[in-house]
Amino acid sequence: MLVLGINGSPRKKSNSGFLLSTFLEEAEKLGARTHVVDVNSQNILPCRELIVCEKKGFCPIDDDMKTEVYSLLREADVVVPATPIFFYNATAQLKALIDRSQTLWARKSRLNLSDPKSKIRRGFYLSVAATRGKQLFEGLDLTMKYFFDAVDARHDGGLTYRGVEHSGDMEKHPTMKDDIRDTVNTLVGPLAKRKKIVFGGHQDACRSQMAAAFTNYLAGDQIDAERGGSKPAQRIHPLVGAVMREKGIDMAFHQPRSLNPATKADRIIQFTGGSEDPTPTGNEEVWEIPPPSEEDPDTLRRVRDDIDQRVQSLLASID
Template sequence: MFVLGLQGSPRIKGNTSILLSSFLAEAERLGAHTQNLNVARMNISPCRECGTCEKKGFCPIDDDMQQVYPLLRKADIIVMATPIFFYGPTAQMKAPIDRSQALWSLRYVFRLMDPGRKWRQGFLLSVGATKGKNLFEGTALMAKYFFDAVGTSFEGALTYKQIEGPKDIEKHPTALNDVKEKAKALVKPFLNRK
């Protein structure tokens, strides 16, 4: 079983990275194969809305996203991790989300169904500096539709407000344990499948 982490924070070893690393470490401890893609450091251009994906079923932009597409299709669990910038994901995370239009096109235009879709899962990890009531709503909605486009069900989110300084998440009373427990809840059913 394969768990793919998408790290969208431009801050190296910051709060989002700590959460995602904890999730992936627990998944590995349980026996999963994991990969952490730091999309914030990859060369992923924004979508150009050229329409090629809807006409031909692929994205013509030759950049690092071409390495990401097969991983998105292969993963049993995809974990998107992003801090909140202006009530949304980072620009670095938004680029691969938008470029997943190519996978959306395969499903909804070309009607190609992923045989693993019924068990593949997506999950969101996010932190934000403010305590705004709707801080994570836009990103959670975007995550839901991103996961649908890449052929996974959206299994929810762990989100933490008022987390801004480097490593603030380590001071949170439950965050790291929450992430480990969620990793167990998502990964164990895959490992127990016969």
Template sequence: MRVLALNGSPRKKGNTDYLLTALLAEFDGRGAVTQKFDLARMHVMPCKEYMVCEKKGVCPIHDDVETLLYPALRNADIVLLGSPVFFYNITAQAKALVDRTQLFWARVYRLGLTDPKKHFRRGLAVSVGATRGRKLFSGVELTARYFHDAISAIHEKGLYYQGIENRGDMAAHPGHAADIQATVGRLMAPLAHRPGVLFLDRGHAGAARIAAAFLEYTAGDQIEVLSAGIAPAETSHPMVETIMAEEKIDMLFRMTRSLDGALAEIRPAAAVLMGDISPPPELDDISIIRWNDLPSVSEDPDSWRGLRDDLKRRVADLLPRIKGSDPISGE
């Protein structure tokens, strides 16, 4: 399970940073893979309203959002948006990123695509403010709600602290440690006990990605799904995005993983070996399912459609076996 924290506070070692760091430590202690970005120290351009995202589903701005933050958002199962209240809303640094997720909004609402994690990804706003007004977090809450919708995350009740002004105030707040434990427990509970399935092929450029996306899209709330390659290529084959978009499944920015990288994230109940690879020793004590008779692909898009449709059928057959049997019998 991957947890992403976005820190919108410009203050080094400030209150928001303290809260996010403590939350991630708790997630980490419960086995999640965590990552934090300090937005104020990154190159994050605001949206320029070029409208390319709404027409073509891409953003023409080249910065850290494109290279780091879009991929991190796409691959996260839980997203924490942290920001102090600045003038009754999130900071400009956080808002710049939020506005750039219009790209994801456009891919859903203009292009009709679905992120495979849509049914289970969770989003939580984390905020602090100096004063104690009744509506102190109303702006943050509303912005977070629509941010979560754009990034295909289920909106969770935010974690908000008032009367927090100076550096160190958050650390001194009584009860915050218990709140953190309860919040992490609540966010992880629906995702914690899913059996894991790993799709493994040679280059992680095609088949494993497609199968993983189908399974995650259909049953990601019940099964933890990852894909990886023995010798992963830098990126997926460009045809993958095209043929999956025909199925309305969004593959943009999905991660490339090595086997080691995948095993750092998941202890699978079963691994599906795709193509002509032999079982690696790391998977010795895991049920192995072999799919070595997959249709071959060429530069012809129809060959990719053939592979996609074959994998869709196989994934549908696999699903009841994974949900219904423990341990899963190999083949």
């Protein structure tokens, strides 16, 4: 399970950054993996409304959204933006990321593709501001509502703090740590308690990708599906996106990862049948499905359907 923090503050030792790191530390205590996108140090350009995403499902702007952030947004189970209020909304740096999430909205709403984690992902925001007005966070809340919709995250609310101006103010706040711990237990706790299935293979480019995607798509927020390879490829198999798209499942921005051999899980599935597949240690269930060749979509379709059936049986066997 990945909890993705997005720090929107441009200043060092920021209040927002402190809130975010406190949140992520609590999530790690529950077993989550965490990652922070620090928007101020990333190369994230503003949207230019080129409309390519609405027609083709990708953004032609070549920056860190393309190389990193879209993938992280797709992998995240929980998305946590943290930002100071600048003129009644998020900082411009964070707003650039938010606007560029239009690509993910377009894939869903224009191309009718389903993100496999769309029934799992939660969104929760953290914010601070110097003044105390009643409407201080209303603009941000609306922006977050539509950002979370674009990235297929359920809007689970936010924690906001008024009267916070100077670096270090948040650290002195009397209830902040308790507020965050309670929030993380409520929000992340149920996701951390899910049964976990791990799919392992050689490159994490095809079979394990499809198996995890089907599991996420079919089981929703009931199962935590992880995957990885012993020697991850640079990118997923070029035809995987096309054959999964025939099933309405969107594999865009999915990246191969390595699998930590120490990862604990309720069920571990090991793909075998390829000459380079890792040898099972005896602790896994083995799915013998040789890796398909790059050029043949029909073979890949048969592999896809086999994995789909096996995932359905696997899920039916889990209480």
